[in-house]
Amino acid sequence: MMEAQPIYWTHYVATCLFALGLLGFLIRKNAITVLMCLELMLNAANLILVELSMRTGTPDGIIMVVFVITVAAAEVAVGLGIVLNLYRLKETVELDAFKSLQG
Amino acid sequence: MNTPLILMVLLPLAGSILNGLILRPHSAKRAGVIATLFSTGSFICALLLFFNLLQTGTPVQISTPWFTAGDLKLEWGLHFDWLTAVMALVVTGIGSVIHLYSIGYMAHDRSPGRFFTYLNLFLCSMITLITSDNLVALFVGWEGVGVCSYLLIGFWFEDIEKANAGIKAFVVNRIGDAGFLIGIFLCFQLFHTLNFVDMSAAISKLGGPGTSLGLWTLTTLCLFIGATGKSAQIPLYVWLPDAMAGPTPVSALIHAATMVTAGIYMITRMNFLFQFTPDTNLLIAFIGGLTALMAAFIATSQNDIKKVLAYSTVSQLGLMFLALGSGAYIAAIFHVMTHAFFKACLFLGAGSVIHACHEEQDIRHMGGLKKYMPLTYWTFTVSTLALAGFPLLAGFFSKDLILYSALQGKWGFLLWGLGSGASLLTAFYMARLHALTFHGEYRGHAHPHESPSVMTIPLVILGIGAVFAGYLGMPEAFHLLPDYIAEFLGHVVKMPAETEHLLPELTAMGIATSAAIIGLGIGYWFYLEPKRTEGLNSIMAPLRTLFANKFYVDEIYGFILVKPFKQFSLFLARIFDPNVVDAGVMFPAKLARMGGTALSFFQIGSAQFYLLVMLLGGLAVFWYCLKGALV
Numbered sequence: 184m185m186e187a188q189p190i191y192w193t194h195y196v197a198t199c200l201f202a203l204g205l206l207g208f209l210i211r212k213n214a215i216t217v218l219m220c221l222e223l224m225l226n227a228a229n230l231i232l233v234e235l236s237m238r239t240g241t242p243d244g245i246i247m248v249v250f251v252i253t254v255a256a257a258e259v260a261v262g263l264g265i266v267l268n269l270y271r272l273k274e275t276v277e278l279d280a281f282k283s284l285q286g
Numbered sequence: 287m288n289t290p291l292i293l294m295v296l297l298p299l300a301g302s303i304l305n306g307l308i309l310r311p312h313s314a315k316r317a318g319v320i321a322t323l324f325s326t327g328s329f330i331c332a333l334l335l336f337f338n339l340l341q342t343g344t345p346v347q348i349s350t351p352w353f354t355a356g357d358l359k360l361e362w363g364l365h366f367d368w369l370t371a372v373m374a375l376v377v378t379g380i381g382s383v384i385h386l387y388s389i390g391y392m393a394h395d396r397s398p399g400r401f402f403t404y405l406n407l408f409l410c411s412m413i414t415l416i417t418s419d420n421l422v423a424l425f426v427g428w429e430g431v432g433v434c435s436y437l438l439i440g441f442w443f444e445d446i447e448k449a450n451a452g453i454k455a456f457v458v459n460r461i462g463d464a465g466f467l468i469g470i471f472l473c474f475q476l477f478h479t480l481n482f483v484d485m486s487a488a489i490s491k492l493g494g495p496g497t498s499l500g501l502w503t504l505t506t507l508c509l510f511i512g513a514t515g516k517s518a519q520i521p522l523y524v525w526l527p528d529a530m531a532g533p534t535p536v537s538a539l540i541h542a543a544t545m546v547t548a549g550i551y552m553i554t555r556m557n558f559l560f561q562f563t564p565d566t567n568l569l570i571a572f573i574g575g576l577t578a579l580m581a582a583f584i585a586t587s588q589n590d591i592k593k594v595l596a597y598s599t600v601s602q603l604g605l606m607f608l609a610l611g612s613g614a615y616i617a618a619i620f621h622v623m624t625h626a627f628f629k630a631c632l633f634l635g636a637g638s639v640i641h642a643c644h645e646e647q648d649i650r651h652m653g654g655l656k657k658y659m660p661l662t663y664w665t666f667t668v669s670t671l672a673l674a675g676f677p678l679l680a681g682f683f684s685k686d687l688i689l690y691s692a693l694q695g696k697w698g699f700l701l702w703g704l705g706s707g708a709s710l711l712t713a714f715y716m717a718r719l720h721a722l723t724f725h726g727e728y729r730g731h732a733h734p735h736e737s738p739s740v741m742t743i744p745l746v747i748l749g750i751g752a753v754f755a756g757y758l759g760m761p762e763a764f765h766l767l768p769d770y771i772a773e774f775l776g777h778v779v780k781m782p783a784e785t786e787h788l789l790p791e792l793t794a795m796g797i798a799t800s801a802a803i804i805g806l807g808i809g810y811w812f813y814l815e816p817k818r819t820e821g822l823n824s825i826m827a828p829l830r831t832l833f834a835n836k837f838y839v840d841e842i843y844g845f846i847l848v849k850p851f852k853q854f855s856l857f858l859a860r861i862f863d864p865n866v867v868d869a870g871v872m873f874p875a876k877l878a879r880m881g882g883t884a885l886s887f888f889q890i891g892s893a894q895f896y897l898l899v900m901l902l903g904g905l906a907v908f909w910y911c912l913k914g915a916l917v
Contacts, residue, residue, distance in 0.1 A: 209898055217894075278893055285891030 193234040201227035214266045214276040218259065225255050287338045287346045291364050294331035294374065295417060297324045298409040306403030314398035318389030321402035325385045325409055329378035336371045345370075349419065357478060363419035365482070368777045372619060373416040373551055376626045380543045380751075381409050383744040387634050388535040390741035391641060401441060401533065408434035412544050416551060421470045421480040424552065428466070428516065431545045432459050438540060439532040451531035458525040462515015466552075469508030473559075476505060486558045495562050506559060506566040513549030519607055520577045523600050524840055530592040534637030537592060542599050542629035547622045550606050554615045557779050561613065568697065571611025575692075575704030578604030580837065582711035586718065587833035590647045591636045594719050598673065599629060601708055605688050608705050614691030615779045616772050620759045621688055623771075624680035627751035628669040634748065635666035638741055639723060644732040649719060654728040659736040663724050665749035670720045672752040674713035675802035682802075683756035685709060686795045690761075693788045702794070710801040717809020725814055761791060 204223030211217055229248045236244030266276055273280050301324025311317045335346060349363030366374070385405060392398045411430025418424040433456075440452025474480055476498070477488040495502040513519070518526040529541050540546070553560060553570070560567060578601045585597035602625050609618040640647055642659055656663045672679035675686070689709070692701040728734065736742070759771040787794075812819045823830065832838070 205901070209894055209901075281893070282891035285889060 191234065191238075193230060197227045197230040197234075200224075200230070212277050212279055214269060214278055215263075217278065218262050218266065221262075222255065222259065225251060287335055287366075288348050290331040290334045290338075291346050291348060291366050291417070294328050294335065294378070295364065295410065295413050297327045297331070298406040298413065300324060302403050302406035302410060305399050305406065309399070311399050314389055314393045314395060314401075317398045317402040318385065318392070321406050322382060322385040322389065324406060325378060325382040328409065328413065329375075329382045332371075332374040332378045335366050336375060339366065339368065339371055347419065352423075358474065358480075360420065360422055360480065362423055363481070364417045365419035366417060368774050369551070369554060369619065369779065370416050372623060372771070372775065373547075374413065376623050377412050377416065377544050378409070380626050380630050380748070381412075381539060383747050384535050384539045384543070384630060384634065387538075387637070387741050387744040388533075390738050391535050391637055392533065395533075401438075404434055404437045404441070405536075405539070408438065408540065408545075412548075415548055419481055419483065421473060421482075424555075425466065425470065428512075428548060428552075429463070431540070431548060432456065432463070432516075435459075435529070435536075435540050435545055438536040439529045441532055441536065445531075448531035451525075451528040455525040455529050458522050459515045462512045462522050465508045465510075465515070466512020469505055469512060472501065472505040472508060476501060482555060489558050489562070499563070502559070503563045503565050506556075506563040507569070509552065509556060509559075510566060510570055513553055513607075514573065515549075516552075517546050517549030517603050517607070518577075518600050519549075519573050519604060520580065523577060523581070524843060526600055527593055527596040527836070530590070530596050534592065534633060534640060537596070538630045538633035538637070541596065542633050543626035546599065546603055547606075547626070550603070550610060550618050550622055553610050554619055554779060557615045560610075561780065567611045567613065569611070571608050571692065571697070571701050572704075574604045574607025574609075574611055575701050575708070576604070577601070578608060578708035579704050579711070580604075582708045582715065583833050584836050585715040586711060587830050589650055589834075591639065591649050591652070591719065591723065592633070592647055594649075594715060595629070595632055595636055598632075598712065598715065601712060602629065602673075605685065605705055605708060608692055608701060609688040612688075612691045612694065612701070614688065616759075616775045617684065617687040617691050619775060619779075620771050621684035623758075624672070624684045624752075624755045627748050627755045628672040628680055631665055631669040631745060631748035631752050632673065634741070634745055635662050635669065638662045638737040638745065639666075641737055641741070642732075642734040643730050646730055646732060649722040651730040652723045652728070653726040653730075654724070655734055656724040658728075658734040661736060661742045662745060665742075665745040665752075666724065667720065668749045669752045670716045671806075672756075674716050674806050675709055675798065676806070677799055678756075680752050680754070680756035682799070683759050683761065686798050687759065687761065689798050690787065690791050690794045693794055694786065698788045702788070706798055706801055709798055710805040713802045713805025714809040717806045718813045721810055721813035722816075726816065761795075 201224050204220045204227060207220035208217055208224065211220065229251055232244035232248050232251075234244075236242065236248075269281065270276050301321050304324075305311065305317050305320055309316070309320070311320070339345065345365060345367035347363065347365050349361040352360045352362040354360070385402070388401070388405065392401050395401060408431060411427050411434055413427075414430060415424055415427025418427060436452045436456040438452075439455050440449045443449040443452070470480065473485065477485045479485055479488065515522045526541055526546065530537055532540075581597045581600035581604060585594050585601065588594045588597060602621070606618045606621050606625075609615070609621065638659065639652065639655060639662060642655065642662075643652060646652065668679070672681040675682045689702055689705045692698065692705055757767060759769055760767040762769055789797075812822060835841075
């Protein structure tokens with residue numbers, strides 16, 4: 184059994200951020216917005232990691248966040264590159280335009 | 287004496303590789319000289335081994351492990367004993383002479399390099415066959431000569447008929463080989479070894495077949511089926527006459543002197559087994575006698591000079607099998623030897639004639655060649671007489687020995703009658719061939735000329751052999767010379783037990799010799815003056831048609847075997863294959879395609895839908911892992 188953890192206000196903020204990101208991720212049609220929502224979810228997770236690290240007084244969470252931010256930067260670079268190429272292909276970044284893999 | 291033995295086998299192979307892979311010469315002279323040198327080297331090795339055997343009296347034996355499979359431990363063994371000595375001298379000696387002759391005969395051919403490669407390869411296979419010390423290595427040589435004969439018969443493969451003759455020889459031999467293989471399996475089943483010496487020892491330990499006589503008979507029967515294929519006996523003789531499609535030296539080498547004697551060699555080698563199966567022996571004797579007579583009948587009505595000689599070969603091989611069936615293994619090998627000389631000489635003489643008449647093979651368009659080509663004429667004459675069994679020439683001694691040995695047992699007179707009938711006819715058709723080719727007026731349109739000396743020298747060598755080879759096996763009744771060949775081969779082949787012969791030896795000899803002389807007389811009387819045959823032709827017309835069409839055997843085989851087989855193949859190709867085999871193969875493919883179509887429904891192409899599914903999947907996993915903790 185897991186020990187019950189106390190819940191702080193940062194948890195509520197992080198949950199709201201994550202839910203917003205997920206919603207936008209699923210329903211927005213603009214590829215750039217979708218990428219932004221993805222970042223929102225990542226940062227919600229980061230927020231919880233930092234919060235817990237502070238509360239427990241260990242540096243693990245903060246170190247991990249540093250790594251996540253690094254990886255996220257690389258990911259955004261690749262993601263935006265792909266979006267740019269999609270735009271060159273069809274002159275739009277609406278995700279509905281890219282359905283050529285439909286069976 | 288190990289080195290000469292290994293060299294004897296490998297020299298022709300080396301010649302073959304040199305000609306076929308390394309030098310690839312375009313001139314017959316170069317290729318031929320190389321091939322002849324290598325085969326002569328092999329002959330010298332055989333001579334060395336022969337003299338060594340005479341001095342020491344012990345066979346040379348080399349063996350090296352080959353492979354092991356379960357109980358079967360096989361060695362690749364070379365064995366040079368008395369029987370091998372006789373065969374090796376004949377094969378390499380006559381082989382070398384024929385190589386020499388081929389230099390002249392193939393002078394104007396387009397690919398002499400290929401020809402001499404095959405010829406040397408054939409020699410190597412044949413030597414492998416006769417030197418191997420177990421049945422499996424013998425089978426390797428056996429198949430080797432089969433392949434080489436296919437290559438050589440179909441040498442001029444641009445001509446579809448000649449290519450087909452090669453295929454026919456190969457396929458018919460395959461039928462016999464199936465029997466031979468089963469025989470080998472049965473031998474292993476019976477004696478748990480395939481080595482000749484061990485098998486012989488196992489048999490003398492057993493003392494006889496006892497209750498397993500049926501199995502022993504089956505074994506010898508299967509081995510005999512193999513022999514009928516290679517040695518052209520009823521019912522598998524049909525390939526040999528067609529094999530005349532190859533160049534004439536090939537006919538001389540393969541289809542007269544060496545390859546076709548493989549079956550006789552094999553049965554002689556296995557004589558320790560065959561002695562115990564009287565039923566098989568009787569069958570062998572009858573098949574041999576019938577083949578001899580039937581082929582002789584066909585030979586009387588053929589007009590192609592090589593076809594006459596081909597049927598003559600089948601007939602003589604029949605006589606050898608008659609001897610084998612009668613237990614006279616020495617007589618059979620003796621006839622193999624004498625026959626090799628005069629039949630090779632006849633074939634090479636025929637080649638010389640064909641060469642002179644510009645590729646004409648029909649004896650109706652020859653005649654009077656005596657004055658154009660004296661050397662060919664004289665050697666051909668000597669060999670004709672030797673084949674007919676004229677007194678004191680080679681064929682006389684060996685043929686009489688065979689006929690005399692047939693004269694025993696319940697069926698003695700019948701077998702002897704078959705053999706003697708064949709001899710009479712042999713004399714007749716040889717006289718006919720000789721008279722039509724060399725006497726009378728020339729009826730062709732070419733300008734016949736004597737062949738170059740590279741072709742006539744082999745003829746002279748073989749002609750001398752045709753005269754003197756017989757003296758090695760002088761019958762004891764003559765009290766002149768000891769029976770060298772019987773003494774020599776007696777080491778490996780048990781002499782037949784002295785049984786009651788139905789006629790005294792000299793009487794039998796007298797009858798056979800008069801038959802030969804009568805046959806020759808009739809033949810010459812009719813065909814020296816072709817007008818005399820007119821009466822004969824009108825009376826004999828139906829029979830002659832029967833003989834000229836070879837008893838319609840090819841047609842009968844075509845009807846009962848080839849045609850149904852073709853029909854069955856067509857059924858398989860047109861009905862069974864597309865409807866059953868293809869359907870079976872295509873069903874899984876169709877299934878996969880249908881499954882793919884069904885599953886592609888989920889592939890809607892929207893990235894966000896995939897993400898949703900991923901989320902749900904992730905949640906499901908999450909829930910599954912944590913359900914214990916959460917509840």
